[in-house]
Amino acid sequence: MTTLTHLQRLEAESIQIFREAFSESERPVMLYSVGKDSTVMLHLAMKAFAPSKLPFPLLHVDTTWKFQAMYEFRDRVVRDNGLELIEYHNPECIEKDINPFDHGTSLHVDLWKTEGLKQAVEKYGFDLGFGGARRDEEKSRAKERVFSLRSAQHRWDPKQQRPELWHLYNARKAPGESVRVFPLSNWTELDIWQYIYSEQIPIVPLYFSAPRPVVKRDGLWIMVDDERMRLEPGEEPEIRNVRFRTLGCYPLTGAIESDATTLPEIIREMLITTTSERMGRTVDHESAGSLEKKKQEGHF
Amino acid sequence: MPHVHDELLAVGIETYLERQEHKSMLRFITCGSVDDGKSTLIGRLLYDSKLVFEDHLATLEVDSKKVGTQGGELDFALLVDGLAAEREQGITIDVAYRFFSTERSKFIVADTPGHEQYTRNMVTGASTADLAVVLIDARKGVLTQTRRHSYLVSLLGIRHVVLAVNKIDLVDYSQEVFEQIESDYREFASQIGLNDVTCIPMSALAGDNITEVGSNMPWYQGVPLITHLENVKVDNELQSLPFRMPVQWVNRPDLDFRGFSGQIAGGTVQPGDSVRILPSGRTTTVERIVTYDGDLEEAVAGQSVTITLADEVDVSRGDVIATSLAPPGVADQFEAHIVWMDDQGMLPGRPYLLKIGARTVSATLAQPKYKVNVNTLEHVAARTLELNEIGVCNINLDRPIPFDPYDENRDMGGFILIDRFTNATVAAGLLHFALRRSDNVHWQAIEVDKHAHSLQKGQKPCVVWFTGLSGSGKSTIANIVEQKLLEQGRHTYLLDGDNVRHGLNKDLGFTDADRVENIRRVSEVSGLMVDAGLIVLVSFISPFAAERRMARERVEDGEFIEVYVKTPIEVAEERDPKGLYLKARRGELANFTGIDSPYEAPESPELIVDTTSLPPEAAADTIIGHLRERGFID
Numbered sequence: 001m002t003t004l005t006h007l008q009r010l011e012a013e014s015i016q017i018f019r020e021a022f023s024e025s026e027r028p029v030m031l032y033s034v035g036k037d038s039t040v041m042l043h044l045a046m047k048a049f050a051p052s053k054l055p056f057p058l059l060h061v062d063t064t065w066k067f068q069a070m071y072e073f074r075d076r077v078v079r080d081n082g083l084e085l086i087e088y089h090n091p092e093c094i095e096k097d098i099n100p101f102d103h104g105t106s107l108h109v110d111l112w113k114t115e116g117l118k119q120a121v122e123k124y125g126f127d128l129g130f131g132g133a134r135r136d137e138e139k140s141r142a143k144e145r146v147f148s149l150r151s152a153q154h155r156w157d158p159k160q161q162r163p164e165l166w167h168l169y170n171a172r173k174a175p176g177e178s179v180r181v182f183p184l185s186n187w188t189e190l191d192i193w194q195y196i197y198s199e200q201i202p203i204v205p206l207y208f209s210a211p212r213p214v215v216k217r218d219g220l221w222i223m224v225d226d227e228r229m230r231l232e233p234g235e236e237p238e239i240r241n242v243r244f245r246t247l248g249c250y251p252l253t254g255a256i257e258s259d260a261t262t263l264p265e266i267i268r269e270m271l272i273t274t275t276s277e278r279m280g281r282t283v284d285h286e287s288a289g290s291l292e293k294k295k296q297e298g299h300f
Numbered sequence: 301m302p303h304v305h306d307e308l309l310a311v312g313i314e315t316y317l318e319r320q321e322h323k324s325m326l327r328f329i330t331c332g333s334v335d336d337g338k339s340t341l342i343g344r345l346l347y348d349s350k351l352v353f354e355d356h357l358a359t360l361e362v363d364s365k366k367v368g369t370q371g372g373e374l375d376f377a378l379l380v381d382g383l384a385a386e387r388e389q390g391i392t393i394d395v396a397y398r399f400f401s402t403e404r405s406k407f408i409v410a411d412t413p414g415h416e417q418y419t420r421n422m423v424t425g426a427s428t429a430d431l432a433v434v435l436i437d438a439r440k441g442v443l444t445q446t447r448r449h450s451y452l453v454s455l456l457g458i459r460h461v462v463l464a465v466n467k468i469d470l471v472d473y474s475q476e477v478f479e480q481i482e483s484d485y486r487e488f489a490s491q492i493g494l495n496d497v498t499c500i501p502m503s504a505l506a507g508d509n510i511t512e513v514g515s516n517m518p519w520y521q522g523v524p525l526i527t528h529l530e531n532v533k534v535d536n537e538l539q540s541l542p543f544r545m546p547v548q549w550v551n552r553p554d555l556d557f558r559g560f561s562g563q564i565a566g567g568t569v570q571p572g573d574s575v576r577i578l579p580s581g582r583t584t585t586v587e588r589i590v591t592y593d594g595d596l597e598e599a600v601a602g603q604s605v606t607i608t609l610a611d612e613v614d615v616s617r618g619d620v621i622a623t624s625l626a627p628p629g630v631a632d633q634f635e636a637h638i639v640w641m642d643d644q645g646m647l648p649g650r651p652y653l654l655k656i657g658a659r660t661v662s663a664t665l666a667q668p669k670y671k672v673n674v675n676t677l678e679h680v681a682a683r684t685l686e687l688n689e690i691g692v693c694n695i696n697l698d699r700p701i702p703f704d705p706y707d708e709n710r711d712m713g714g715f716i717l718i719d720r721f722t723n724a725t726v727a728a729g730l731l732h733f734a735l736r737r738s739d740n741v742h743w744q745a746i747e748v749d750k751h752a753h754s755l756q757k758g759q760k761p762c763v764v765w766f767t768g769l770s771g772s773g774k775s776t777i778a779n780i781v782e783q784k785l786l787e788q789g790r791h792t793y794l795l796d797g798d799n800v801r802h803g804l805n806k807d808l809g810f811t812d813a814d815r816v817e818n819i820r821r822v823s824e825v826s827g828l829m830v831d832a833g834l835i836v837l838v839s840f841i842s843p844f845a846a847e848r849r850m851a852r853e854r855v856e857d858g859e860f861i862e863v864y865v866k867t868p869i870e871v872a873e874e875r876d877p878k879g880l881y882l883k884a885r886r887g888e889l890a891n892f893t894g895i896d897s898p899y900e901a902p903e904s905p906e907l908i909v910d911t912t913s914l915p916p917e918a919a920a921d922t923i924i925g926h927l928r929e930r931g932f933i934d
Contacts, residue, residue: 001535001536001539001600002535002539002568002598002600003324003533003535004324004325004535004600004602004603005321005322005323005324005325006323006324006325006401006405006406007321007323008602008603009325009602010325011604012563012602012603012604013563013604015563015604016548016562016563016604019548019549019561019562019604020548020658022549023548023549023617023658046592047591047592047593048561048604049549049551049561050590050591050592050606051551051553051557051559051590051592051606052551052552052553053553135397135399136399142396142397142398142411143394143395143396143397160724162724162725163394163395163420163424163641163716163725163728164424164725165423165424165427165428165714165716165725165728166427166428166710166711166714167428167563167711168655168656168714168715168716170655170716170718170723170725172653172718172723173723174723185397186397186399186408188399188401188406190401191406194317194320194321197317198317198321264313264314264317265313267313267317268313268316
């Protein structure tokens with residue numbers, strides 16, 4: 001008898017979800033955000049359809065404020081794997097030069113990402129989007145479905161969510177409605193890292209420690225990634241050995257001081273670390289239950 | 301996470317990771333209420349054995365002091381609850397999934413809080429669980445809810461049960477109390493077919509017998525909960541089943557490769573194995589087992605793979621590839637347990653979509669044979685099933701499917717039902733056995749067929765279905781249409797309430813379920829009359845879109861003409877030719893369409909006749925004109 005390891009089981013389940021969702025949709029797309037969860041999700045998707053090529057495009061709803069290293073990594077992944085990438089920028093944000101400094105975190109994220117995603121879904125007529133959310137990220141995610149129905153207005157109605165039994169997923173929807181599918185639902189942060197390690201999946205170098213120019217703001221190390229970074233009076237960038245536990249827009253993403261330059265060291269740090277994952281993202285700090293609220297409004 | 305620190309320091313990260321690679325995985329469900337200490341138990345498991353991060357811990361400490369029930373001590377229940385807030389936000393409280401791991405295993409816990417909706421939630425959580433932890437308060441012993449939970453556990457085919465006799469500290473760690481509860485429970489469990497039961501006395505709050513035995517119960521000879529969970533092996537059972545793989549997707553990267561992708565639902569497979577494709581029954585041989593990481597020599601239950609076959613056989617999504625030594629049955633009529641999960645009750649006779657494996661078919665349910673009282677396990681007579689009710693029904697499919705009884709293979713015998721209009725998942729079902737083998741079913745060949753009948757009458761048969769509110773003028777218009785057709789020498793028949801309700805359907809009332817059955821019979825009769833070559837005029841309120849669709853599907857494409865006789869309710873009520881609205885308004889007539897029962901207007905009928913602007917005579921001419929245009933009459 002063969003005993004499957006927990007990673008083999010998680011992998012097989014995610015693949016089953018990919019194939020099921022793809023078979024029951026007209027125009028699927030994968031929401032790709034370049035981070036480690038997206039990277040694992042993409043790796044699983046390629047496994048699900050091999051030897052065929054990935055039968056749907058990636059959609060990157062960009063804010064223009066990501067780390068340079070993320071754009072470089074993204075373009076290399078797309079090129080090396082022969083993928084189709086759709087990059088979307090909310091034209092209203094470009095026109096009004098929406099940025100985290102003048103407009104605040106909440107509006108910045110809302111317009112670029114939440115609004116941008118809605119626009120992209122409508123423009124391309126996607127009826128199903130794969131997302132990399134996990135149930136262990138936050139208390140309110142613990143009861144999220146694998147297949148999550150969104151109304152024609154992109155809203156998540158908790159009352160309309162369907163019971164999910166066995167491995168049977170109901171992907172049916174009325175015209176205009178869409179489905180978000182989360183193949184990583186049952187993965188934990190440790191599973192993700194463990195899988196990256198055992199499958200030797202390349203990730204954005206920002207996850208590894210390196211000397212980087214940073215300033216300290218509200219207790220977080222913020223990296224000065226390009227000349228658009230606005231320094232407060234008296235702020236002087238300093239070089240520190242830092243790395244990121246989560247990636248987003250650089251002015252909004254806190255780094256931690258660390259000397260971990262290899263995957264085992266990262267995992268080791270993570271295992272004995274003291275803060276949970278979303279602490280590094282300022283968006284969650286603004287109001288309690290803000291993730292839940294964002295989800296109802298159509299954020300991933 | 302004390303164990304992680306210790307282990308890391310002892311062996312170093314590389315060795316630690318190496319060990320992690322060999323972890324197994326177990327899914328379990330916890331059954332019990334907050335009163336039994338369920339949230340405390342889960343919180344304790346998360347705290348003792350997984351990553352409870354420092355910021356979560358800080359929140360826990362603050363909350364424990366603020367709202368905790370443990371006098372300022374850590375209240376583990378708060379790690380998982382947060383339910384009051386959810387209730388306030390109006391979020392459905394159903395199944396939450398929690399994760400924790402030990403050195404040897406990863407665990408996925410389905411946590412189904414709350415008493416309301418309990419059956420639906422527990423069935424959902426249990427459907428993927430390998431094991432159930434049934435909690436009992438040592439002070440209370442085996443209660444009605446213990447029986448209810450255990451029945452659902454056995455119904456859903458969970459073979460391993462842990463009876464967690466919690467709060468044992470509150471009965472002074474009494475061996476006597478524990479043994480009495482154990483013997484009571486075992487007696488009941490064996491009656492419902494639960495044979496693998498492990499009983500563990502514990503205190504989730506104090507930590508006795510969770511990760512360590514401790515010194516409070518020297519009389520207990522067994523292992524603590526976690527050790528027991530780590531030792532449960534489920535791979536064995538799945539792999540010993542006959543090989544089954546529902547095909548999810550036909551993988552065709554180019555003309556040279558044609559593979560069938562799916563997750564193995566039972567058994568093992570190797571290249572060279574003889575397999576049968578169901579339902580077609582073709583036999584061939586497995587050529588390769590392909591994955592992204594290279595070909596496999598063997599694949600086992602639970603793995604997702606792509607299989608190529610030695611012969612060019614026709615295989616599509618929903619088919620099952622199975623060992624030819626023990627293939628599954630194929631049938632289109634079953635007896636099944638149904639767990640109803642929707643606010644809108646089951647309507648016998650209405651077609652629902654049934655999804656099983658990777659296949660979706662159309663299914664109708666007969667009236668339940670009985671429903672089960674989940675507290676007493678008694679069988680109770682029922683005409684329908686409401687939310688959270690469980691019953692046994694016969695079920696009819698529009699085409700045969702491959703299946704195994706649910707008790708043998710969950711993935712081959714478990715299905716969901718989907719409402720065709722709301723798209724909601726309305727029920728879960730468990731197939732038990734086929735009522736007849738479908739290979740015995742074939743239509744009796746009738747030589748004088750529909751074509752012969754219609755040739756004889758010199759017309760193309762069809763159904764003209766009039767739908768609309770009471771008093772909209774359906775029957776008046778239908779009568780004129782029939783007269784006009786008769787004048788032209790057509791062969792017709794008019795079905796309406798007057799000639800059907802008094803005879804064929806006189807056993808039916810006006811409840812939703814009866815309305816569905818009423819229309820089902822009328823559809824069936826009109827279908828037979830179309831076979832007889834007639835132009836059938838049907839005049840019924842027929843308020844539900846689903847039943848009109850059923851009637852449409854009873855005949856061939858293009859043979860059904862839906863005429864929506866459109867009249868605003870105020871106008872119909874004003875006319876009130878039979879005085880029915882008056883009665884309904886006075887409360888003497890229940891379930892009256894438009895008053896206290898809904899009318900679902902057709903979305904895309906072939907014809908709409910607006911009687912506020914079109915007199916009956918002109919409406920009839922419009923319909924005759926349509927029949928002529930469509931070539932039913934010349």
